[in-house]
Amino acid sequence: MSLASRTTRITPSPTLQLSATVKAMLAQGQRVFDFTAGEPSFDSPDAAKQAAITAIQAGFTKYTAVTGIDELKDAIIEKFQADQGLTYSRSQVVVSCGAKHTLFNLALALFEFGDEVIIPAPYWVSYPEQILIADATPVFLPTPEAKNFAIDLSTLKGLITERTKAIILNSPCNPTGSMYDRGTLEGIATLALQHNLVVISDEIYEKMVYDDHQHCSIATVHPDMLQHTVIVNGVSKTYSMTGWRIGYAAGPEPILKAMANIQSQSTSNPTSIAQKAAVGALQGGPPFIEHMVKELDVRRRAIVEGFNRIPGMHCPMPAGAFYAFPNVTGLLGRRFGGKALSTPFDLANFFLNEAQVACIPGEPFGAPSHLRFSYTGALPVIEEGLHHLAQAIARLD
Numbered sequence: 001m002s003l004a005s006r007t008t009r010i011t012p013s014p015t016l017q018l019s020a021t022v023k024a025m026l027a028q029g030q031r032v033f034d035f036t037a038g039e040p041s042f043d044s045p046d047a048a049k050q051a052a053i054t055a056i057q058a059g060f061t062k063y064t065a066v067t068g069i070d071e072l073k074d075a076i077i078e079k080f081q082a083d084q085g086l087t088y089s090r091s092q093v094v095v096s097c098g099a100k101h102t103l104f105n106l107a108l109a110l111f112e113f114g115d116e117v118i119i120p121a122p123y124w125v126s127y128p129e130q131i132l133i134a135d136a137t138p139v140f141l142p143t144p145e146a147k148n149f150a151i152d153l154s155t156l157k158g159l160i161t162e163r164t165k166a167i168i169l170n171s172p173c174n175p176t177g178s179m180y181d182r183g184t185l186e187g188i189a190t191l192a193l194q195h196n197l198v199v200i201s202d203e204i205y206e207k208m209v210y211d212d213h214q215h216c217s218i219a220t221v222h223p224d225m226l227q228h229t230v231i232v233n234g235v236s237k238t239y240s241m242t243g244w245r246i247g248y249a250a251g252p253e254p255i256l257k258a259m260a261n262i263q264s265q266s267t268s269n270p271t272s273i274a275q276k277a278a279v280g281a282l283q284g285g286p287p288f289i290e291h292m293v294k295e296l297d298v299r300r301r302a303i304v305e306g307f308n309r310i311p312g313m314h315c316p317m318p319a320g321a322f323y324a325f326p327n328v329t330g331l332l333g334r335r336f337g338g339k340a341l342s343t344p345f346d347l348a349n350f351f352l353n354e355a356q357v358a359c360i361p362g363e364p365f366g367a368p369s370h371l372r373f374s375y376t377g378a379l380p381v382i383e384e385g386l387h388h389l390a391q392a393i394a395r396l397d
Contacts, residue, residue: 010132010133011129013125013126013129019034019037032352032356032357033355033384035358036359036360037377038374040240040322040376041376042292042295044241044244044277044281045239045288048235048239048244048277049280051276051279051280052273055276060273063268063272064270064275065269066268067093068094068248069275069279071275071279072276072279075278075283076088076093076282077089077090077093080250085220086217086250092250092256093250094248094263095246095247095269095275096263097245097247097271098236098245099202099232099247100126100247101245101247101267102248102259104133105259105262107130107131107133107134107136108262109258110166111131111135111136111166112135113136115166116138116164117131117136117138117139117164117165118139118141118164118167118168119141120173121365121367122143122175122325122362122367123366124175125365139164140366145176145327149173149176149178151180153191157191160197165198166199167192167197167200168202169199170205171201171203173205175323175325175365175370175372177318178320179209179213179320180218182216185221189221189225189228190222192225193222193224193225197228198230200229203215203231203232203233204232204237204247205238205320205321206238207237208293208296208320209320210293210296210320211319213319213320217231226252228252229251230252230255230256231250232248232249234247235281239281239288240288244271244278245270245274246270246271246274246275246278296322299375299377300318300322300375302375302379302386303386304316306386306390309390310386310390311330311393312328313331314327314330322375322376323373323374323375325362326373327369328347328369328370329369331393331396332347335396336395336397343361343363343368344361344362344363344368344370344371347371348360348371356388357385359372
């Protein structure tokens with residue numbers, strides 16, 4: 001028996017694999033300081049939980065429309081109008097089983113063999129894999145740490161060919177926490193309009209911004225970009241509802257219709273109860289967001305300052321999301337037990353085995369000099385984890 005060739009082009013999600021390893025260790029009674037999770041540690045909002053309970057008690061447990069219930073679509077439309085001044089109709093919104101599912105549907109709807117898709121690097125691990133599943137080719141746009149991972153427009157322009165179909169943007173970014181300013185987005189929009197490109201704007205972390213930074217959607221920087229942009233978002237990060245699995249997209253109706261057709265032949269509708277919970281979150285969640293971001297800010301500062309006190313590590317202060325992305329070049333090549341730690345993978349394994357600290361190596365993010373740490377855990381856990389990390393590093397030759 002032979003498998004489809006597409007299965008040979010992709011790899012399992014390293015973030016989910018490592019999270020599963022950590023959970024297995026914890027289940028065995030081992031102590032682990034877990035910095036792998038791409039999810040907030042906060043409970044879901046009471047408004048979301050109560051909406052779900054009410055839905056269950058009311059018997060709202062059957063199939064819904066494939067693309068989501070009108071009540072949820074209307075809440076999403078109201079969110080876009082209130083937050084960004086963007087106007088969508090119900091036919092321009094599709095609700096899916098998480099933002100990853102949304103992006104998967106989008107890749108299948110847009111890309112095919114011969115297409116090229118530009119991805120700024122470092123990038124979320126699933127972007128290139130989903131493009132490969134769709135038989136297209138990911139093209140990586142390096143963004144230097146020395147310039148806060150900003151996109152250089154001339155470099156971007158040089159990567160655009162007659163085969164380029166789309167650009168994927170993620171701001172705030174997983175894994176770097178960096179953000180694109182309005183001027184950069186205006187330049188990207190100019191290139192997208194000149195070359196008739198689609199911009200996929202992953203805005204899942206839009207509410208998780210710190211200091212004086214402001215999130216800006218590329219759909220807002222030029223009147224014509226609304227017809228060239230698909231915005232991807234969801235309730236997973238903003239409302240700490242990762243397990244509820246509700247993501248959504250808004251964009252040009254022909255693209256959204258194609259996504260709906262694909263979804264109709266795969267998952268059908270997202271869970272009815274989770275859709276009601278998402279309505280509750282969108283309508284009653286702003287105080288929850290404010291509290292969560294305030295707490296995350298404290299943890300952000302603690303972990304970054306902690307890394308920068310450890311010799312061999314350097315970490316910029318992220319502008320958004322909830323990830324610290326330290327550069328570990330100063331540790332690569334050092335030895336433990338006679339063995340050289342030559343890659344971030346080596347370092348991550350060393351930290352897990354010798355410091356009980358779990359993090360994600362940078363290679364799957366297109367960053368062979370970095371590690372990704374999620375700072376969503378409680379502050380005492382972050383501080384103790386940093387202490388264990390520093391002690392382990394001090395033992396290196």
